[in-house]
Amino acid sequence: MIITQATLQDMDGVFAILRANHVSNVPEEEKKNGFVTTNLTEEQMKALIEKENGVTIAKDDDGKVVAFALAASWEFWSEWPLFAYMIEELPKFTCEGETLTVENSYQYGPVCIDKSVRGTGVFEKVFFASLANYADKYPYMATFINQINPRSYAAHTRKALMTEAGTFQFNNNNYYMMVCPTTPVEER
Ligand SMILES: CC(C)(COP(=O)(O)OP(=O)(O)OC[C@H]1O[C@@H](n2cnc3c(N)ncnc32)[C@H](O)[C@@H]1OP(=O)(O)O)[C@@H](O)C(=O)NCCC(=O)NCCS
Numbered sequence: 001m002i003i004t005q006a007t008l009q010d011m012d013g014v015f016a017i018l019r020a021n022h023v024s025n026v027p028e029e030e031k032k033n034g035f036v037t038t039n040l041t042e043e044q045m046k047a048l049i050e051k052e053n054g055v056t057i058a059k060d061d062d063g064k065v066v067a068f069a070l071a072a073s074w075e076f077w078s079e080w081p082l083f084a085y086m087i088e089e090l091p092k093f094t095c096e097g098e099t100l101t102v103e104n105s106y107q108y109g110p111v112c113i114d115k116s117v118r119g120t121g122v123f124e125k126v127f128f129a130s131l132a133n134y135a136d137k138y139p140y141m142a143t144f145i146n147q148i149n150p151r152s153y154a155a156h157t158r159k160a161l162m163t164e165a166g167t168f169q170f171n172n173n174n175y176y177m178m179v180c181p182t183t184p185v186e187e188r
Contacts, residue, residue: 001122003129006055006068011045013065014055021112033118034151036110038080040070052076056130058113058122067122069111069130071141074102083107085170086144086177093165095140095179100165105140105179111152127160135182147174 006014019025023035040048048054048070058067074090077083086107090100098104108130113123131141145152147167153176156162162180169175 001061001066001117001125002059003125004057004059005053005133006049006057006065008046008049010055010057010059010065011042011049013059014045014057014068015042017065017068017112017114018110020114021110031148032150033115034149035146036112037146038070038082038110048072048076053133056126056133058117058126060117066114066117067112067126069108069126071106071108071130071134073106077107082144082170086142086168089168089177090142092168093142093177093179095142095163095165096181098140100140100142100179104138105142106134106138107143108134108141109143123155124159127156131180131182138182140179141182142177142179144168144175145178147176 018036021034021036022039023037026035052072054070054072056069057065060066074083074087078087087102090102093100111126134141145156156178162178165177165179167174167176
């Protein structure tokens with residue numbers, strides 16, 4: 001398994017996993033194992049790869065993309081209504097006692113792990129590689145988790161050491177605001 005930052009050649013593989021895990025394609029009985037709601041156009045994904053270097057992927061030994069984590073500045077995400085709302089809400093939340101801002105934090109997610117490699121440690125590898133990729137730019141990372149996605153909440157709190165900074169609602173959905181420092185205390 002290789003963990004790396006995606007290039008444009010990886011875009012089809014990333015989109016295949018994104019589509020498979022999008023709420024519109026996940027059967028009701030599978031939703032407890034997670035789903036994502038964020039969609040990107042090809043143009044947005046291209047910009048995310050080229051301008052933000054914000055796509056971390058895992059590739060299996062055959063070179064197939066089996067997992068990805070997206071991450072970018074709040075400015076990049078601001079055209080999505082949910083992220084625009086999160087930007088407004090940021091001052092209500094803290095990490096390590098510091099109020100979150102668009103300058104001291106960025107937004108990670110969505111993250112998707114192909115069914116074939118869930119529960120194998122790939123999630124942790126992709127998560128921490130994505131975090132390290134941004135550690136010198138921002139002290140804090142933030143994301144949302146839909147309250148009806150218990151698998152994602154369990155993975156991020158137990159394996160990625162993220163904590164819940166509070167909750168918010170948007171479009172009749174209930175979300176956790178999740179945060180973490182990009183550099184663990186013992187490494188500062
Ligand atoms: C969410 C996701 C990224 C987690 O990666 P993963 O490889 O499945 O994570 P793991 O299996 O290592 O860890 C998940 C933990 O949740 C637990 N879990 C599984 N199903 C659960 C459920 N329905 N409720 C609560 N916990 C659950 C597992 O037991 C495991 O914990 P454990 O190893 O301590 O037992 C992955 O499942 C995924 O891509 N899902 C679809 C897309 C998605 O939801 N993305 C996140 C959007 S915020």
